[in-house]
Amino acid sequence: xxxxxxxxxxxxxxxxxxxxxxNETSVxxxxxxxxxxxxxxxxxxxKDINLEIKKGEIVALIGHSGCGKSTLMNTISGMVLPSKGxxxxxxxxxxxxxxxxxxxxxxxxxxxxxxxxxxxxxxxDSVFKDKTSTEKHELVEENLKMVNLIQHKDxxxxxxxxxxxxxxxxxxxxxxxxxxxxxxxxxxxxDALTKGSMHIELLKLWxxxxxxxxxxxxxxxxxxxxxxxxxxVVMNNGPEATIKKIVDINLPRPRxxxxxxxxxxxIKVHDELLNLLFDxxxxxx
Amino acid sequence: MIKKSAISIxxxxxxxxxxxxxxxxxxxxxxAEIPSPVSTWTVFKELMVEPFYxxxxxxxxxxxxxxxxxxxxxxxxxxxxxxxxxxxxxxxxTKIGMSLLNPIVQIxxxxxxxxxxxxxxxxxxxxxxxxxxxxxxxxxxPTVINTAFGxxxxxQDHKNVGKAFGFSTWKYLTKIVIPYALPHIFTxxxxxxxxxxxxxxxxxxxxxxxxxxxxxxxxxxxxxxxxILVAILIIGLVGLILDKGFNALQNLFSWEGK
Numbered sequence: 001x002x003x004x005x006x007x008x009x010x011x012x013x014x015x016x017x018x019x020x021x022x023n024e025t026s027v028x029x030x031x032x033x034x035x036x037x038x039x040x041x042x043x044x045x046x047k048d049i050n051l052e053i054k055k056g057e058i059v060a061l062i063g064h065s066g067c068g069k070s071t072l073m074n075t076i077s078g079m080v081l082p083s084k085g086x087x088x089x090x091x092x093x094x095x096x097x098x099x100x101x102x103x104x105x106x107x108x109x110x111x112x113x114x115x116x117x118x119x120x121x122x123x124x125d126s127v128f129k130d131k132t133s134t135e136k137h138e139l140v141e142e143n144l145k146m147v148n149l150i151q152h153k154d155x156x157x158x159x160x161x162x163x164x165x166x167x168x169x170x171x172x173x174x175x176x177x178x179x180x181x182x183x184x185x186x187x188x189x190x191d192a193l194t195k196g197s198m199h200i201e202l203l204k205l206w207x208x209x210x211x212x213x214x215x216x217x218x219x220x221x222x223x224x225x226x227x228x229x230x231x232x233v234v235m236n237n238g239p240e241a242t243i244k245k246i247v248d249i250n251l252p253r254p255r256x257x258x259x260x261x262x263x264x265x266x267i268k269v270h271d272e273l274l275n276l277l278f279d280x281x282x283x284x285x
Numbered sequence: 286m287i288k289k290s291a292i293s294i295x296x297x298x299x300x301x302x303x304x305x306x307x308x309x310x311x312x313x314x315x316x317a318e319i320p321s322p323v324s325t326w327t328v329f330k331e332l333m334v335e336p337f338y339x340x341x342x343x344x345x346x347x348x349x350x351x352x353x354x355x356x357x358x359x360x361x362x363x364x365x366x367x368x369x370x371x372x373x374x375x376x377x378x379t380k381i382g383m384s385l386l387n388p389i390v391q392i393x394x395x396x397x398x399x400x401x402x403x404x405x406x407x408x409x410x411x412x413x414x415x416x417x418x419x420x421x422x423x424x425x426x427p428t429v430i431n432t433a434f435g436x437x438x439x440x441q442d443h444k445n446v447g448k449a450f451g452f453s454t455w456k457y458l459t460k461i462v463i464p465y466a467l468p469h470i471f472t473x474x475x476x477x478x479x480x481x482x483x484x485x486x487x488x489x490x491x492x493x494x495x496x497x498x499x500x501x502x503x504x505x506x507x508x509x510x511x512x513i514l515v516a517i518l519i520i521g522l523v524g525l526i527l528d529k530g531f532n533a534l535q536n537l538f539s540w541e542g543k
Contacts, residue, residue, distance in 0.1 A: 079448065096448075103449045109442040113464040113540035122460055123450040156540070176450065 024055040026180055026214035027076055031085035034071050045071040047240040048085070051233065055179075058206070058215040060225035063235030063244075064277065069218045070106075070184055072235070076216060077103050077182050090179055099127040102178030106185045108165040110157040110172075117153040120144065120172045127176040143175040146205060163194035167201065174205055183217035187224065196257060199227055203254075222273050226266060227255060234276045245276055320511045325518075328511035343503065345495055347512075351519060354485050354497040357413070361420025362481045369425035369477070370470060373432025374462065383433065394426040398484040402491055412492035419488050420481045427476035435469025436462055468539040475531035482524045 029051040035044045046068040053059050061069040074080035075087050078097040087094040089101060097103070110119050120140045128136060144150045147167040157165055166186060173181055186202075187195045206213055219225050225232045232247045251265055260266050305322050312321040320328075336348030345353075375382040376390075398419040405415030443465060447457045489498025497516055504512035 077449065079445065097451065099451060103445075105442065105445060105449075107442060109446050111443060111446060111461065111464070114460065122452070122456065123446075126450050126452050126456055158540075172450075 025052055025088075026055040026057065026090065027051070027053040027216065028088040029053075029072070029075065029085070030088070032072075032075055032082040032087060033084035034068070034075060034080055035083040044083075044240045045238055046235075047242055049243060051243065051246075053214055053216060055214055056211045057231065058217070058229045060229040060232045061216065061218045061235060062220060062222065062225050062232055062273070062277070063241070064237050065220070066238055067235045068238045068241035069235050072241075073182055073184060073216055073218050076180065077101050079103075099176050100178055101180045101182055102173035102176055104166075104169045104173045104181070104183045104186045106188060108157070108162075108169045110165060110168055112157050115154050115156055116149060116160070116168050117144065119157065119168060120175050123172050124175050139175055143171040146174065146208070147171045147201065161194075162190050163198060166190065166198060170202065170205070179212070180214045180216065183215065185218050185220070188220070195224070199224065199257070203228065222270060222277070225273070226251070226269055227257060227260065232269075232273060234273065247272060247276075318510075320514060325511045325514045328509070329515045329518075332512070332515060342494060343499075347497075347500060347516070347519070350495055350497050350500040351523070353495045354489065355523070357417055357489075357496065358420060358478070358481045358485050361417040361485075362424055362478055364417065365421035365425035365477065365481070366428055366474060368421070369428035369473070370432050372425075373429045373470075373473070374436050374466070376429070376433035377436025377438075377466070378462070383437070390426060390429055393422070396423070398423040398487055399491065402488065412494065416485070416488040416492045416496075420484050423484050424477040424481035427480065428470065428473035431469045431473030431476070432466060435466030438469075439465050464540065468535060471531065471535035471538055475528065475535060478527050478531055479524065482520075482527055486520060 029049055032049045033044060033047050035042045037043075049072060051072075061072060063069045071080055075082050076089060076094065078094045078101065081095070089098075110116075111122075114122065117140060120143060121136065124131075124136050124139050128139070131139070141150065141153075144153055147170060149164060149167055149171065152160065152164065157168065160168070166189075170186070183202075187198050190198060202215075206215065215228075217225075217228065226249055229249050232249060234244045234247065235241050236244045247269060249269055251260060251263060251269075308319075308322050312319050317324075332347045336346045338346040339349060372386065376386050377383070401419045401422055402415055405418035406412065409415050409418060439462065443461050446452070447461050452460065485496065486498035486501065489496035490502045493499050493502070497520060501513055501516045504510075504516065
């Protein structure tokens, strides 16, 4: 492992138990179309999308603003239901949000009147109705320790920095132990340095869980998508957005943030993604 | 900090000086038909010698009258709030609730408290009950409207939390709806207690017996304008204290800016 600076490790940690269960399907999106009825008629955000995501995979959805990438992810979370087609998550058709799918929202969505501890506790309490309060308490503490926020557990979200808030949101999503983790532009509001360490934190948590959790994330950051994902799904511009191309990221793990930039594979994929996102601009501009 | 509060105290004293100056002026112009601040002060001191005497019905100290009024105001206000907060929540959380209840609120809100008084008498066969009734029914509207506004303006982000983590209705209500709406509810309660305090004086002029409103009316019958002026000042001061108290409560329960 390589260290950059004194304290911030920009490197993904190693994991001896590395096993991607490459044959199990985690999410299956079948012919999904999402339309919204508005005052000016029907608006179709995404059209006829098909996508299979394997268990333990990290998949990034990338595209320009308003291309429907969040909408696509929300069909997995169940916050948006498809107008046509269906989404199968963990073998069950998605009919709404469920505890098998944890969501980290774009703007953290912490409840500002609850302490860090309480924000996580209420989610845990809601999902694990059968656990005793001691068990729930331990679960919350454990997850707070995982994101290094145990000493801030009695603070209100308003007293935290953006990166800390995001760690609370991630701890909350992990605490309900979902098999699928959905991240909606999770690091968009963070500065580059915080963002870098958050990437490592996320992969660390993923490794701790033996890479059993499927992660689907929406982003518009190419470097972030390459560093974290196994596959990057590039979307066309909406309305009626479709998948333009799925790019495999064949970079070995653990990945090193500093070294990765010089890897020929990284440079190739980076260029490819840039071109996929850029040609749209050059035609229209 | 100290300098700042010293300045605000100076402004307050200045403001009081203007009030007393104007009052003195009116007193001079009316040839003391409106009593001067000094003669009012003399009467005030007399009233304060024994503020809690009780010589049977219609003859009680100003303190008894005041506390009886405050008691009624809080009873009426509490009853009104018990109706107003759930009603506002119902209006704020569902479109149907809003569509069905809002016209009722709009029609009943502008009705004068005095118009309700006979209905109260009919219902309670007692002027005390009727006074509490008119306070409840006229003071509840700001709480209804502000609660409804607070509940209806819960940001989608907060609602998503409840949805994503499968909050029960009870948890959604106690951990999201009420905490978010609480500052708005307190704004409503503050406006409501203000109205309740205005209404009590009118109500007690009709109901008689005891209360600060009755005291004003009784002083008019006894032709003691000084007593009326004392009562007006006390009514104003208590109103100010109630407002400040609710303002403090509002700040206490507000999570914003924490």
